[in-house]
Amino acid sequence: xxxxxxxxxxxxxxxxxxxxxxxxxxxxxxxxxxxxxxxxxxxxxxxxxxxxxxxxxxxxxxxxxxxxxxxxxxxxxxxxxxxxxxxxxxxxxxxxxxxxxxxxxxxxxxxxxxxxxxxxxxxxxxxxxxxxxxxxxxxxxxxxxxxxxxxxxxxxxxxxxxxxxxxxxxxxxxxxxxxxxxxxxxxxxxxxxxxxxxxxxxxxxxxxxxxxxxxxxxxxxxxxxxxxxxxxxxxxxxxxxxxxxxxxxxxxxxxxxxxxxxxxxxxxxxxxxxxxxxxxxxxxxxxxxxxxxxxxxxxxxxxxxxxxxxxxxxxxxxxxxxxxxxxxxxxxxxxxxxxxxxxxxxxxxxxxxxxxxxxxxxxxxxxxxxxxxxxxxxxxxxxxxxxxxxxxxxxxxxxxxxxxxxxxxxxxxxxxxxxxxxxxxxxxxxxxxxxxxxxxxxxxxxxxxxxxxxxxxxxxxxxxxxxxxxxxxxxxxxxxxxxxxxxxxxxxxxxxxxxxxxxxxxxxxxxxxxxxxxxxxxxxxxxxxxxxxxxxxxxxxxxxxxxxxxxxxxxxxxxxxxxxxxxxxxxxxxxxxxxxxxxxxxxxxxxxxxxxxxxxxxxxxxxxxxxxxxxxxxxxxxxxxxxxxxxxxxxxxxxxxxxxxxxxxxxxxxxxxxxxxxxxxxxxxxxxxxxxxxxxxxxxxxxxxxxxxxxxxxxxxxxxxxxxxxxxxxxxxxxxxxxxxxxxx
Ligand code: GCB
Numbered sequence: 001x002x003x004x005x006x007x008x009x010x011x012x013x014x015x016x017x018x019x020x021x022x023x024x025x026x027x028x029x030x031x032x033x034x035x036x037x038x039x040x041x042x043x044x045x046x047x048x049x050x051x052x053x054x055x056x057x058x059x060x061x062x063x064x065x066x067x068x069x070x071x072x073x074x075x076x077x078x079x080x081x082x083x084x085x086x087x088x089x090x091x092x093x094x095x096x097x098x099x100x101x102x103x104x105x106x107x108x109x110x111x112x113x114x115x116x117x118x119x120x121x122x123x124x125x126x127x128x129x130x131x132x133x134x135x136x137x138x139x140x141x142x143x144x145x146x147x148x149x150x151x152x153x154x155x156x157x158x159x160x161x162x163x164x165x166x167x168x169x170x171x172x173x174x175x176x177x178x179x180x181x182x183x184x185x186x187x188x189x190x191x192x193x194x195x196x197x198x199x200x201x202x203x204x205x206x207x208x209x210x211x212x213x214x215x216x217x218x219x220x221x222x223x224x225x226x227x228x229x230x231x232x233x234x235x236x237x238x239x240x241x242x243x244x245x246x247x248x249x250x251x252x253x254x255x256x257x258x259x260x261x262x263x264x265x266x267x268x269x270x271x272x273x274x275x276x277x278x279x280x281x282x283x284x285x286x287x288x289x290x291x292x293x294x295x296x297x298x299x300x301x302x303x304x305x306x307x308x309x310x311x312x313x314x315x316x317x318x319x320x321x322x323x324x325x326x327x328x329x330x331x332x333x334x335x336x337x338x339x340x341x342x343x344x345x346x347x348x349x350x351x352x353x354x355x356x357x358x359x360x361x362x363x364x365x366x367x368x369x370x371x372x373x374x375x376x377x378x379x380x381x382x383x384x385x386x387x388x389x390x391x392x393x394x395x396x397x398x399x400x401x402x403x404x405x406x407x408x409x410x411x412x413x414x415x416x417x418x419x420x421x422x423x424x425x426x427x428x429x430x431x432x433x434x435x436x437x438x439x440x441x442x443x444x445x446x447x448x449x450x451x452x453x454x455x456x457x458x459x460x461x462x463x464x465x466x467x468x469x470x471x472x473x474x475x476x477x478x479x480x481x482x483x484x485x486x487x488x489x490x491x492x493x494x495x496x497x498x499x500x501x502x503x504x505x506x507x508x509x510x511x512x513x514x515x516x517x518x519x520x521x522x523x524x525x526x527x528x529x530x531x532x533x534x535x536x537x538x539x540x541x542x543x544x545x546x547x548x549x550x551x552x553x554x555x556x557x558x559x560x561x562x563x564x565x566x567x568x569x570x571x572x573x574x575x576x577x578x579x580x581x582x583x584x585x586x587x588x589x590x591x592x593x594x595x596x597x598x599x600x601x602x603x604x605x606x607x608x609x610x611x612x613x614x615x616x617x618x619x620x621x622x623x624x625x626x627x628x629x630x631x632x633x634x635x636x637x638x639x640x641x642x643x644x645x646x647x648x649x650x651x652x653x654x655x656x657x658x659x660x661x662x663x664x665x666x667x668x669x670x671x672x673x674x675x676x677x678x679x680x681x682x683x684x685x686x687x688x689x690x691x692x693x694x695x696x697x698x699x700x701x702x703x704x705x706x707x708x709x710x711x712x713x714x715x716x717x718x719x720x721x722x723x724x725x726x727x728x729x
């Protein structure tokens with residue numbers, strides 16, 4: 001007898017009611033008819049207000065006689081967010097905690113003539129199951145496939161941590177061009193036939209093969225995949241693909257793939273889509289991968305939890321090197337230790353065979369809302385040891401928040417390190433990123449360090465010729481990334497860098513930049529319909545195969561200025577610019593090409609490079625186009641604070657906090673003002689004071705940018721400036 005897999009797509013009844021199982025079964029006929037995948041937060045999880053439905057809901061379905069056929073029957077749930085209970089014919093069979101991994105339940109022996117399956121799913125807040133505090137919507141639902149797996153009595157293991165039943169460990173000898181491939185299987189039979197590369201062995205559980213002249217899994221250019229197949233005498237058979245490759249990290253030279261330098265440069269991805277939430281189809285996953293290919297990224301951080309198997313498959317097939325992680329995020333919970341270990345065990349068990357995965361991520365910004373104490377350290381050590389025990393072939397890492405001191409003991413736990421830094425967006429200036437890594441690398445030349453998140457929000461409706469931090473313009477986002485791209489290029493020791501994020505995504509608690517419920521740091525919009533200018537910056541730097549030239553500012557049509565900048569992103573070495581059909585300039589360079597042109601009326605702009613071109617229309621307006629400005633109050637600050645009126649021999653708000661504090665009189669004034677501001681907001685004054693890293697960073701920021709970030713009004717900034725101007729340097 002063969003294994004049959006039936007995907008339970010149709011025929012579900014959905015009840016948005018936290019009722020007991022018995023009631024759910026009675027009410028089911030009146031429930032809403034839904035198909036899987038499904039989330040109940042596709043709309044309310046994306047529209048802002050942080051008020052999406054979080055609770056228990058039910059999915060009920062009758063199983064047909066045909067679906068229940070076979071000797072042994074298992075239910076497979078590939079994603080139930082966040083906790084689920086499985087009931088068959090009114091009896092509770094299982095509970096699973098964790099919204100992102102696969103779990104299975106055996107139904108054999110519980111089946112009757114008529115079988116009603118009911119799954120309750122819950123996404124309420126609690127103190128046990130991660131994530132609980134994070135910047136994304138915790139969609140609830142059966143948002144991946146649910147299958148019935150029917151197998152013969154003799155069959156491969158299905159229950160333990162959602163195992164695929166087969167584990168493949170290829171160890172490559174690059175010099176000899178061979179791979180030793182260990183294939184382990186779990187089953188209840190006496191022997192198994194294992195086949196790799198045309199060779200079959202009959203063994204009890206484990207077979208070791210040698211592949212000569214091994215065809216490597218060699219990143220995006222040649223992601224070659226082998227298949228391992230296992231078959232029991234009963235006919236039950238499973239197969240998995242695997243890849244032969246060698247990953248390594250060097251503190252000075254960064255990442256290596258198969259013995260050659262292979263800097264990991266890419267983006268992060270969340271698994272959601274406008275209008276659909278996290279209930280994605282295979283086509284949705286494949287469409288995302290096509291955009292990643294177009295961008296030319298060679299790595300993905302699949303944040304902040306286990307993604308769909310289909311997506312890791314796509315990464316295998318496309319040669320994308322992956323950082324995989326669990327949702328141990330933002331805030332440590334004393335009662336959540338076991339859940340972190342469970343989620344990590346499931347992640348590794350279920351994803352082990354994917355050649356794309358290079359590292360296991362232990363946590364993300366976990367010290368943002370928790371102290372580095374023994375409990376936190378112990379949880380990280382336990383996770384780290386679990387990863388090494390289950391998988392000695394891969395490295396561990398974690399994504400640290402900017403204010404974590406670089407000498408913190410937590411950084412010594414994972415094999416390699418990484419920081420999320422948002423200087424130039426949430427706080428500080430762009431250059432502080434450069435300084436941060438230089439300082440880290442100087443102090444710890446033997447540690448491997450990476451850049452796991454960086455980004456700036458942009459709403460492509462907003463534009464400016466004087467882009468500024470916090471203005472949400474497409475132009476600021478582009479400038480931000482131009483800086484970061486150069487910063488990264490100058491620091492080849494960074495083992496991996498990941499833009500936060502490739503796509504805008506739902507964070508229902510957000511309300512900013514003209515949108516409700518979205519984090520807009522994406523290079524591409526939430527519905528994937530629009531690539532922001534910054535997308536093309538990275539495409540120009542990373543995509544080596546498709547010649548292109550992209551004119552920036554296409555949506556910035558109405559410009560109120562005599563002269564305007566025309567910027568082109570291209571992967572070609574030379575760009576020519578035509579205005580109304582006349583060649584006005586040719587530039588040679590790399591990635592970013594800038595031209596200035598006079599604006600007279602309406603102009604047709606055309607950029608040409610070898611084998612490609614782009615066009616757009618812009619026009620001169622007599623008044624600034626108000627629809628391009630998000631934060632009108634903040635935008636006006638730049639205009640009214642004119643540096644020319646400032647006496648440079650005296651202090652001003654243009655000086656850094658550090659410079660001002662070096663003078664006792666000026667320092668006392670700003671400290672008093674900041675203390676007042678903090679107590680009015682009733683916030684983190686002590687947290688800042690107690691955090692030397694944060695203090696140092698603030699010391700490097702100008703008073704003006706600190707005040708603007710704190711939301712100070714025009715009058716109080718001017719007043720402080722007048723006072724500072726009365727103090728000689
Ligand atoms: C972070 C978090 C990520 C957020 C991001 C942001 O550091 O790790 O989950 O979405 O910042 O945009 O603030």
